[in-house]
Amino acid sequence: MATIAELVDVVVTSGGFPVLAGATLELHDHEVTVLTGDNGAGKTSVLRVLAGLSRVTSGRAEVLGVDLMTTDRRVLRRRVGWLGHEGSFYDDLTVKENLTFAAGMADRPVDAIATALDRVGLTSRQNTRTQQLSAGQRRRLGLAWLLIRRPALWLLDEPYASLDARGREFLDDLLRDVVAAGAGVVVSSHDPLGHERFATRTVEMAGGRVLKDQSA
Amino acid sequence: MMRVAWLVARKDLRIETRSRVLLWQVLPFGVIALILSGLAVGPNDDAMRHAAPGLFYLVILLVVLFMIGRAQAVEAPAGTRTSVTMLGGDPAGIFLGKTLALALELIVTAAVLLAGVVVLLHAPLAGTASAIPSVLLTLGALAAGGTLYGALVAGADVQATLLPIIALPPFAGLLIVGEKSFAAAVAGQSSVKWLLFLSVSLLAYLAVGILLYGVTEES
Secondary structure (H helix, E strand, C coil), X not given: CCEEEEXXXXXXXXXXXXXXXXXXEEEECCCEEEEECCCCCCHHHHHHHHXXXXXXXXXXXXXXXXXXXXXXXXXXXCCEEEECCCCCCCCCCEHHHHHHHHHHHCXXXXXXXXXXXXXXCCHHHCCCEHXXXXXXXXXXXXXXXXXXXXXXXXXXXXXXXXCCHXXXXXXXXXXXXXXXXXXXXXXXXXXXXXXXXXXXXXXEEECCEEEEEEEC | CHHHHHXXXXXXXXXXXXXXXXXXXXXXXXXXXXXXXXXXXXXXXXXXXXXXHHHHHHHHHHHHHHHHHHHHHCCCCCCXXXXXXXXXXXXXXXXXXXXXXXXXXXXXXXXXXXXXXXXXXXXXXXXXXXXXXXXXXXXXXXXXXXHHHHHHHCCCCCHHHHHHHHHHHHHHHHHHHHHHHHHHHHCCCCCHHHHHHHHHHHHHHHHHHHHHHHHHXXX
């Protein structure tokens, strides 16, 4: 396994408050890392740093070979996939139109859309407006969005929320395929139980720091 | 850059077509504002004709503020802005695309309002038609400036009240020149110097937007 991201004593402040207070973490390809911890522990903040969305105040942060202290964070974003816990689409566009837009913006081939829709089970809903999808279907659309982009690092913020048992099973399978293909996956989860089935590593966070780092 | 611009413009226009905000909210608002403006001038044909260019641009200004907010609201739902940011599209292309979509929406609105100016305010048809080039340039500059100012206030809690404060002072110059140009066209006079000013303003807004839109988004 190769290192794809390294955070050393990373501090991130928001409104003067340290949301990360010296977080140190190393991530590898072919690995599903689960970040656990209470609300405010810093799980989403770590994901945002890894996505190049948050500015690092101090420490060292390198993701997919991009030094976040010296390089424009936009360089990183094209190579990282982000799935937030909110809906993240244009509600007035159909499923297919949203994916066509995403593929175009990310400079990916449009023929990847049909494959992605098939993989997430939304082919029959491709002409449905996104606002008419259920929460679970929206989550699947988000995953299709990532499948089209094929990022080297997947960052999923509470991806199991609003998924039923079948949806969870589907996501487990998908993540297994993603890491088998060589990508790294980081998942944040409130749920202290249940992630053993797919996680290769569990990182417990508290107070903006890594408390415990455990490989399966 | 142009590929991203086309994608963004097409997406914004498609959303606008589906939501029908332009058709059922913006256009009726503009027409009502124009009628009320005409009533304020009073039942005097000469006074209405004389005031028509200024009233047209006053209503356009109100509509522009409304539509800038609308263009940003499309990206506002939680998570959408982040997801699109993660696509890594060229910020200059995004700026141009949003400007193009806003400009086209403003042109549709202006076409209806110009008809209203002729019918309700009794502006001469030929003079109004000859003002179209200056109207197009003014709308282009307003769209480019509006897209930039809209991005500046996007996400702010006080976006709706902050936008007019930021946008109105620089837009005032554009509207004065637009009105002068319109009035000159209606009077059959040359409006070349005004067209030149509007062209330079449009190019300046486009240049600043292309250079700085990414910075405003990041901040």
